[in-house]
Amino acid sequence: MMNQALTVINEEREPIHTPGSIQPHGLLCVLSELDFRITQVSLNAKDIFGITPENLLDRPLADFIEGDRIAEIRACLDPDSEQTNPINLSVTVDEGSTQFFNGIVHRAISGEIVLELELIAATAKRDFTQSYRHLKDTLAKIQVTKTLSELCDLIVKEVRQITGFDRVMVYRFNETGDGTVIAEDRKPNLEPFLGLYYPDTDIPQRAKHLYLLNWLRLLPDVNHPPSLLTGLPGTEPADLDMSHCVLRSLSPCHIEYLQNMGVVASMSISLIQEQRLWGMIACHHNTPKFVPYEIRTICEFLGQLMSTELSVKEATQNLDYKLRLKATEVQFVNRLTNATDFLQALEDSPDDLLALTGAQGAAVCEGDRIALIGSTPDKEEVIDLLGWLPDRFENDLFVTDSLPSLYPNAKAYKKVASGLLAMAISRTQHRYVLWFRPEFLQTVTWAGNPDNPTRIEADGSVTISPRQSFAAWQETVRLKSLNWLQCEIEVAIELRSLIVDVILAQTDEMARVNLELTRSNIELDSFAYIASHDLKEPLRGIHNYSNFLMEDYADVLPEDGVTKLQTVVRLTQRMDDLISSLMHYSQLGRSEVVRQSVDLNVLVQQTIATLKISHPQHQIEFRLPQPLPTICCDRSQMSELFTNLIGNAIKYNDNAEKWVEIGSVESKPVRNGTQISHTLYIRDNSIGIPPEHLERIFEIFKRLHPQDQYGGGTGAGLTIVRKIVERHEGKIWVESTPGEGSTFYFTLSEAVKP
Amino acid sequence: MIAPSVISNVQPLLLVVEDSNEDFEAFQRFLRQSPLAIPVYRCLNGDQALAFLYHTDRYTDPESAPRPGLILLDLNLPGTDGREVLRQIKQDDALKSVPVVIFTTSNNPKDIEACYRQGVNGYMIKPMDFKLLKRSIQTLLDFWFDVAILPRNSL
Numbered sequence: 026m027m028n029q030a031l032t033v034i035n036e037e038r039e040p041i042h043t044p045g046s047i048q049p050h051g052l053l054c055v056l057s058e059l060d061f062r063i064t065q066v067s068l069n070a071k072d073i074f075g076i077t078p079e080n081l082l083d084r085p086l087a088d089f090i091e092g093d094r095i096a097e098i099r100a101c102l103d104p105d106s107e108q109t110n111p112i113n114l115s116v117t118v119d120e121g122s123t124q125f126f127n128g129i130v131h132r133a134i135s136g137e138i139v140l141e142l143e144l145i146a147a148t149a150k151r152d153f154t155q156s157y158r159h160l161k162d163t164l165a166k167i168q169v170t171k172t173l174s175e176l177c178d179l180i181v182k183e184v185r186q187i188t189g190f191d192r193v194m195v196y197r198f199n200e201t202g203d204g205t206v207i208a209e210d211r212k213p214n215l216e217p218f219l220g221l222y223y224p225d226t227d228i229p230q231r232a233k234h235l236y237l238l239n240w241l242r243l244l245p246d247v248n249h250p251p252s253l254l255t256g257l258p259g260t261e262p263a264d265l266d267m268s269h270c271v272l273r274s275l276s277p278c279h280i281e282y283l284q285n286m287g288v289v290a291s292m293s294i295s296l297i298q299e300q301r302l303w304g305m306i307a308c309h310h311n312t313p314k315f316v317p318y319e320i321r322t323i324c325e326f327l328g329q330l331m332s333t334e335l336s337v338k339e340a341t342q343n344l345d346y347k348l349r350l351k352a353t354e355v356q357f358v359n360r361l362t363n364a365t366d367f368l369q370a371l372e373d374s375p376d377d378l379l380a381l382t383g384a385q386g387a388a389v390c391e392g393d394r395i396a397l398i399g400s401t402p403d404k405e406e407v408i409d410l411l412g413w414l415p416d417r418f419e420n421d422l423f424v425t426d427s428l429p430s431l432y433p434n435a436k437a438y439k440k441v442a443s444g445l446l447a448m449a450i451s452r453t454q455h456r457y458v459l460w461f462r463p464e465f466l467q468t469v470t471w472a473g474n475p476d477n478p479t480r481i482e483a484d485g486s487v488t489i490s491p492r493q494s495f496a497a498w499q500e501t502v503r504l505k506s507l508n509w510l511q512c513e514i515e516v517a518i519e520l521r522s523l524i525v526d527v528i529l530a531q532t533d534e535m536a537r538v539n540l541e542l543t544r545s546n547i548e549l550d551s552f553a554y555i556a557s558h559d560l561k562e563p564l565r566g567i568h569n570y571s572n573f574l575m576e577d578y579a580d581v582l583p584e585d586g587v588t589k590l591q592t593v594v595r596l597t598q599r600m601d602d603l604i605s606s607l608m609h610y611s612q613l614g615r616s617e618v619v620r621q622s623v624d625l626n627v628l629v630q631q632t633i634a635t636l637k638i639s640h641p642q643h644q645i646e647f648r649l650p651q652p653l654p655t656i657c658c659d660r661s662q663m664s665e666l667f668t669n670l671i672g673n674a675i676k677y678n679d680n681a682e683k684w685v686e687i688g689s690v691e692s693k694p695v696r697n698g699t700q701i702s703h704t705l706y707i708r709d710n711s712i713g714i715p716p717e718h719l720e721r722i723f724e725i726f727k728r729l730h731p732q733d734q735y736g737g738g739t740g741a742g743l744t745i746v747r748k749i750v751e752r753h754e755g756k757i758w759v760e761s762t763p764g765e766g767s768t769f770y771f772t773l774s775e776a777v778k779p
Numbered sequence: 780m781i782a783p784s785v786i787s788n789v790q791p792l793l794l795v796v797e798d799s800n801e802d803f804e805a806f807q808r809f810l811r812q813s814p815l816a817i818p819v820y821r822c823l824n825g826d827q828a829l830a831f832l833y834h835t836d837r838y839t840d841p842e843s844a845p846r847p848g849l850i851l852l853d854l855n856l857p858g859t860d861g862r863e864v865l866r867q868i869k870q871d872d873a874l875k876s877v878p879v880v881i882f883t884t885s886n887n888p889k890d891i892e893a894c895y896r897q898g899v900n901g902y903m904i905k906p907m908d909f910k911l912l913k914r915s916i917q918t919l920l921d922f923w924f925d926v927a928i929l930p931r932n933s934l
Contacts, residue, residue, distance in 0.1 A: 566801035572909035
């Protein structure tokens with residue numbers, strides 16, 4: 026297969042416009058400038074003309090053709106003359122019978138006068154009026170087609186009807202020169218070629234150039250060996266530029282190509298847009314087939330007509346697609362606008378998200394959250410890709426049809442993501458939308474199965490598939506996806522700006538809510554303050570008056586009365602503690618976290634020192650198995666946290682030998698590496714916590730023991746600890762075995778220093 | 780009541796701005812236990828205190844509202860609250876030399892900070908402890924009316 030591909034590539038160097046030979050179904054002669062003597066002629070002269078080349082060379086054309094016709098031929102060469110090809114010629118051959126020919130005369134690019142003769146078969150004669158009527162019908166039909174697809178579908182039907190080919194197709198070339206069959210009309214028993222791709226290399230550049238020069242090419246029988254040209258001494262048939270010759274023989278490579286497809290006769294009509302070969306109408310026949318000049322003229326005219334319509338129909342077609350994209354986009358954005366979580370909204374409309382850019386897969390990312398839709402690399406691969414991507418954005422967009430050639434890791438998932446269209450909504454918040462397209466090889470419907478180049482027909486015969494140059498092309502399309510169209514990229518850009526608008530609107534809303542929150546927080550602050558003040562005032566009254574009673578009526582109060590008043594006093598004090606705790610807790614939630622660099626080793630040592638002073642009666646072993654980190658945090662809150670946790674470890678401990686261990690588990694990056702989370706723990710040999718109470722211990726005023734046990738307390742300590750941890754974007758949990766001890770784990774987050 | 784012979788020893792007036800009868804009762808109780816004979820005038824709210832200091836409303840007669848030697852001010856008062864009263868006193872050239880001591884339930888650091896910024900002369904928290912309350916009031920009276928020298932025009 027590789028050799029085959031090389032053959033195709035070699036054709037670029039082959040002189041296909043100067044083959045020095047013609048197809049054998051006609052005769053070619055080169056005429057001298059003044060007297061129209063034959064200076065070169067094709068070797069098949071005897072078959073066509075009944076006269077050997079030797080007997081033709083150096084003789085005036087007038088010896089074989091009437092003088093009137095000679096004048097017409099001369100007129101045909103004059104650009105100002107109205108005389109046009111073909112010229113009807115009759116020749117009386119050796120046996121005395123008369124043959125009729127279409128004569129086609131032109132001046133070659135290399136300067137010679139070239140006359141080509143094609144036999145007119147009696148059956149092929151076609152009434153001009155009939156042709157005209159047919160053409161008029163076709164023209165009317167072409168004008169009512171709306172889109173390119175309709176136009177193409179029509180043209181293949183019309184051309185097939187006029188010519189009778191087995192198969193008529195419209196090929197279209199993309200920017201890189203690869204061809205696709207976009208319309209087809211064929212004999213019902215033939216395998217459809219519609220949708221098949223043909224690589225650029227199938228038609229060499231030089232051949233494409235010739236297609237621009239000649240609107241129509243006919244090959245009546247691929248198996249007929251070409252007929253060489255011979256000439257008078259001094260002429261060089263090999264130098265004759267045959268670009269404009271209708272009989273020019275095809276390159277061996279092209280013949281082989283057609284043979285591979287099982288095609289015997291072919292005709293192609295160029296479709297030209299702005300001096301560029303836009304595509305071709307390709308006709309195939311599985312048996313030899315000649316198409317008379319008049320019908321070729323009609324086909325050529327249809328090709329030219331279609332060429333002029335291309336721009337208009339294509340614009341309509343593109344407009345249709347663009348409008349469809351636009352409609353999808355509008356629907357989409359409407360949903361987004363009403364969504365509170367717009368990434369969720371993107372995920373919720375997977376089909377639309379893919380349709381927006383014509384992608385097969387998408388990833389919606391926000392921070393660590395990644396949602397995959399359709400065919401995508403796996404999550405880990407997307408995370409890696411997101412690590413590589415941020416520097417590649419230009420205007421918040423990154424587009425490639427060959428990701429693996431830029432980012433080698435992507436080779437592993439080229440099947441789903443050779444093409445990438447990435448949009449950054451917010452790089453600081455790591456909000457991205459990625460669209461993926463598979464490798465082209467995965468999406469192409471092959472012109473012939475590359476893994477199975479031979480095909481067994483219904484009759485049991487084996488045909489070589491048309492796709493022989495597959496390997497060469499495979500090289501050029503490997504690691505590539507279909508191109509992202511400009512209109513698809515534009516949709517992504519618009520979508521981005523709309524999403525940003527939505528986010529901005531949401532940010533405004535957020536700011537408003539925040540303002541509202543701040544206001545209500547201030548209200549709450551003053552509420553808590555006033556409430557506590559107002560609660561405390563009567564409480565103090567009760568407290569003071571109870572004391573007045575005890576002082577002023579000490580003489581008359583029985584001992585029992587005094588005890589009861591003392592209880593009242595004690596309760597007022599307890600209630601005061603509760604109110605104070607509540608106030609402190611509510612203030613913790615609202616006051617700012619003043620972060621500064623705190624060496625936890627120092628802070629813990631200070632806490633231990635203070636606790637030792639307040640628990641002089643206890644024998645406590647403090648264990649610090651490894652150094653603690655230095656963290657950017659609120660020093661006073663951190664001090665309170667350790668005082669509470671270590672204090673609890675001592676407080677709820679019946680052992681004669683108490684110990685408390687303060688340690689650090691790990692420090693790891695979180696939130697895409699923007700923060701570091703430290704996990705710390707405080708372990709003890711305390712009484713432990715029954716499993717059913719593990720969660721409840723963090724609830725405010727929740728105590729597991731009676732007032733007078735374990736030193737009392739309001740039951741707000743752990744609630745305050747949890748609040749402090751939450752203010753440091755961490756969480757707290759506990760593991761405990763009753764009777765053995767507890768371990769309180771907590772995490773604290775700090776921003777990574779830039 | 781005060782004998783003319785000891786007029787030179789007559790203590791300056793203590794103006795107590797306190798809306799709670801119980802709190803004022805407790806205050807008076809400890810004041811009575813003090814050996815110092817300190818004349819006290821009580822205002823129930825901020826507006827009354829300002830009227831007293833500026834000789835307006837029912838205090839148009841200066842005799843009825845002598846300039847106090849010390850003002851003991853609660854913060855949370857009905858109407859014009861203690862913070863506003865303090866602000867007006869400390870922004871008034873004629874009054875700013877009168878020492879003001881806040882006596883309040885609030886231990887809010889914001890209040891403490893704000894009052895000192897206004898130029899308050901002391902900030903005391905009403906404790907929820909009978910013995911502590913007694914000691915606080917005794918210390919207050921001893922300091923301002925025995926130890927400290929008050930501005931001359933207090934008399």
